[in-house]
Amino acid sequence: MLLTFVKAFLVGGTICMIGQIVINFTHLTNGKILVIFLIAGAILQGLGLYQPLLEFAGAGASIPISGFGASLVKGAVEASERNGVIGAFLGGLQATALGVSVAIVFGYVVALLFTPKTKKM
Amino acid sequence: MLDRYYLENRILNFDKSYIVEGYTIAGPKENDGRLHATFDMALKDDMFGQTTFERAERKMFEHCISGAISKANMQTRDIDYILGGDILNQNVSASYACRKFHCGYVGLYNACATYVESLIVASSLLQSGARTALCVSGSHFSTVERQYRYPLELGVLRSPMTQWTVTGVGATVLQSEKDDLPKVTRGMFGRVIDYGIMDINNMGAAMAPAACDTLVTYFERTNTKPSDYDLIVTGDLGKLGKDILIDLMSQKGYDVSDNYADCGAMLFFDDQKTYQGGSGPACSALGFNALFLSNIRQGNIKKMLLVGTGALMSSTVQFQGDSIAAVAHLVEISR
Amino acid sequence: MTKKLSNQQNPISPDGKLTAKITKDNYKQYVFEKSPKSAHAKNMFWAFVIGGLICVIGQIFIEIYSLLGFSNADSSGLASATLVVITAILTGFGVFDQIGRFAGAGSTIPITGFANAVVAPALEFKAEGLIYGLGAKMFVVAGPVVVNGVFVSVIIALLTLLIGG
Numbered sequence: 001m002l003l004t005f006v007k008a009f010l011v012g013g014t015i016c017m018i019g020q021i022v023i024n025f026t027h028l029t030n031g032k033i034l035v036i037f038l039i040a041g042a043i044l045q046g047l048g049l050y051q052p053l054l055e056f057a058g059a060g061a062s063i064p065i066s067g068f069g070a071s072l073v074k075g076a077v078e079a080s081e082r083n084g085v086i087g088a089f090l091g092g093l094q095a096t097a098l099g100v101s102v103a104i105v106f107g108y109v110v111a112l113l114f115t116p117k118t119k120k121m
Numbered sequence: 122m123l124d125r126y127y128l129e130n131r132i133l134n135f136d137k138s139y140i141v142e143g144y145t146i147a148g149p150k151e152n153d154g155r156l157h158a159t160f161d162m163a164l165k166d167d168m169f170g171q172t173t174f175e176r177a178e179r180k181m182f183e184h185c186i187s188g189a190i191s192k193a194n195m196q197t198r199d200i201d202y203i204l205g206g207d208i209l210n211q212n213v214s215a216s217y218a219c220r221k222f223h224c225g226y227v228g229l230y231n232a233c234a235t236y237v238e239s240l241i242v243a244s245s246l247l248q249s250g251a252r253t254a255l256c257v258s259g260s261h262f263s264t265v266e267r268q269y270r271y272p273l274e275l276g277v278l279r280s281p282m283t284q285w286t287v288t289g290v291g292a293t294v295l296q297s298e299k300d301d302l303p304k305v306t307r308g309m310f311g312r313v314i315d316y317g318i319m320d321i322n323n324m325g326a327a328m329a330p331a332a333c334d335t336l337v338t339y340f341e342r343t344n345t346k347p348s349d350y351d352l353i354v355t356g357d358l359g360k361l362g363k364d365i366l367i368d369l370m371s372q373k374g375y376d377v378s379d380n381y382a383d384c385g386a387m388l389f390f391d392d393q394k395t396y397q398g399g400s401g402p403a404c405s406a407l408g409f410n411a412l413f414l415s416n417i418r419q420g421n422i423k424k425m426l427l428v429g430t431g432a433l434m435s436s437t438v439q440f441q442g443d444s445i446a447a448v449a450h451l452v453e454i455s456r
Numbered sequence: 457m458t459k460k461l462s463n464q465q466n467p468i469s470p471d472g473k474l475t476a477k478i479t480k481d482n483y484k485q486y487v488f489e490k491s492p493k494s495a496h497a498k499n500m501f502w503a504f505v506i507g508g509l510i511c512v513i514g515q516i517f518i519e520i521y522s523l524l525g526f527s528n529a530d531s532s533g534l535a536s537a538t539l540v541v542i543t544a545i546l547t548g549f550g551v552f553d554q555i556g557r558f559a560g561a562g563s564t565i566p567i568t569g570f571a572n573a574v575v576a577p578a579l580e581f582k583a584e585g586l587i588y589g590l591g592a593k594m595f596v597v598a599g600p601v602v603v604n605g606v607f608v609s610v611i612i613a614l615l616t617l618l619i620g621g
Contacts, residue, residue, distance in 0.1 A: 034570070
């Protein structure tokens with residue numbers, strides 16, 4: 001049990017640290033970094049390399065944005081195995097709909113309840 | 122490097138531009154900085170009782186303009202022209218604030234060089250017959266942040282090269298009638314200079330060559346040198362830009378390290394985490410009206426150069442991969 | 457010709473002394489040398505620690521949901537959704553941007569960064585109304601993630617079909 005958390009911490013932390021290294025040395029903006037990691041996760045999943053990492057590290061691999069890319073691909077590929085071309089188009093968003101919908105709904109609610117505050121520093 | 126062509130007829134001489142009064146409004150963070158308590162008005166809350174930051178910025182402009190007029194013992198009808206600008210799209214803050222003032226309005230945009238630009242244009246207006254003019258420029262951190270960078274609540278790590286957009290507005294009332302007042306004696310508009318800097322976080326580096334070009338041209342054309350002035354002040358190069366300008370000037374044979382200050386670099390304390398200091402059109406307007414103007418009046422400064430520096434990019438051209446163009450305008454102010 | 461400038465052309469030495477004339481051509485290199493460097497070690501440390509901690513919190517939620525009887529896949533999705541909710545609330549209270557200020561990639565790379573990228577513009581552009589402001593701008597930062605993700609995943613699935621079938 002404890003080992004699961006240690007693995008999640010180490011793998012998740014390492015992925016984030018790689019992201020920080022890329023930011024520091026290339027001065028890429030936030031949006032570009034997110035897209036790069038997402039696509040990296042998607043391609044690794046497509047090649048069958050991300051799934052082992054997911055099984056090894058659990059949340060350490062699924063919580064970073066690369067995990068989002070991986071589950072998009074996982075959903076699309078699995079659905080296409082059942083439904084062919086239609087599945088390829090259906091599966092990705094279906095697999096990730098929970099996260100996206102929750103973000104939209106809670107984003108909406110939070111935006112209605114709060115106002116942005118000026119940064120202090 | 123400088124073509125003779127560019128050295129012709131760029132210096133404007135003024136003898137009818139007297140500085141009556143300056144008025145400043147600063148945000149809470151600015152009032153916690155090095156110029157604490159030198160502002161005419163400091164906001165406790167930068168929403169200023171409004172529903173949006175844009176409206177707050179507009180209200181700051183309105184208060185600053187009317188504050189400057191009454192501090193100069195004048196009425197709105199005594200002001201012939203209001204010249205002003207900000208860095209929001211279409212100059213909305215200055216323009217909309219002027220709905221309340223029935224004076225001729227000259228909307229100006231040169232990013233953070235707007236304040237000095239307005240001083241030169243105003244002095245030219247006074248030279249050609251206007252009696253009074255009011256120069257105003259300012260910015261608001263939260264409006265600028267969303268237009269040029271990110272939403273306020275987005276959690277991103279700031280680059281150590283960044284500057285902090287100053288919340289504040291500064292206004293100056295000028296008159297053509299002779300009086301025992303500080304005066305704008307010379308002005309010069311700079312060239313647009315682009316040294317290929319792409320990093321939006323490093324505006325000081327993008328603007329320093331423009332400031333250098335303007336200063337060198339001015340010194341050559343007027344046969345003066347930095348030591349002829351008590352103080353040379355730039356707008357918002359920030360700490361890094363200031364160091365770069367000192368290097369650039371020294372390579373042109375001018376040593377400015379002794380009597381040179383930058384409004385952006387001096388506004389904040391280090392522990393306010395602004396990294397390279399302040400930026401925005403409010404920088405030079407606050408710096409000059411809150412600090413230098415009173416020092417000129419008291420005789421601590423007899424002759425100074427104020428150089429407004431502006432980075433002229435927009436988000437659109439930046440995303441399209443264009444580098445940052447910059448301009449610097451200069452005025453000579455003497456007692 | 458390579459674009460990289462040789463050391464001789466570099467106008468500034470490592471100790472900050474000017475060694476050659478600064479021109480328009482070597483200006484970028486001069487600025488690079490003159491600029492303060494990011495605190496690499498500190499940034500990476502915090503990215504690692506905060507990123508790791510967020511994943512551990514995610515793992516805790518996965519374990520909780522599994523105990524409650526959800527399937528493995530469902531618990532993982534629910535854990536992500538829970539982190540999204542927490543981030544949305546922290547963003548509303550103005551706390552998340554302060555975490556991001558020192559955690560950097562540690563808070564942007566995990567799903568929390570995606571949630572923050574949705575909620576922050578929604579809050580910011582609410583002033584322009586619910587349709588053209590909040591509605592239109594909500595995905596101004598996170599949109600590229602969804603768009604590119606869907607595009608790439610469909611291509612990969614089609615390719616897999618082609619090769620596998």
